[in-house]
Ligand SMILES: [Fe+2]
């Protein structure tokens with residue numbers, strides 16, 4: 001099993017709402033990891049996948065709205081990264097539905113890797129501008 005991950009203060013983007021959403025996203029991916037590892041039944045996996053997709057969309061639109069509000073210069077590029085993630089999520093899910101153990105491990109591995117890298121790179125890059133605009 002891929003080890004679960006926990007949110008650490010080093011992942012903070014200095015905006016409470018966003019940090020809370022990141023924690024929740026990590027929590028959902030952890031649930032997916034356990035569900036896959038425990039060979040959960042199809043409907044349960046479907047539910048977790050749905051939750052993940054819905055919450056991811058919600059989180060991305062929260063971020064994109066904030067970035068637009070402060071005229072963050074990299075908003076378009078940031079949105080492209082988000083769109084790429086959603087695309088991956090959907091195609092992994094399709095693979096999984098036709099799929100194998102290898103695919104399922106790959107999904108969780110990808111989700112953790114992408115999320116942590118994105119938070120620590122692209123997300124942290126907007127912190128200063130948001131804070132300067134009074135968003136904490
Ligand atoms: Fe984020």
Ligand SMILES: [Fe+2]
Nearest residue numbers: 063118122123
């Ligand atoms: Fe982001």
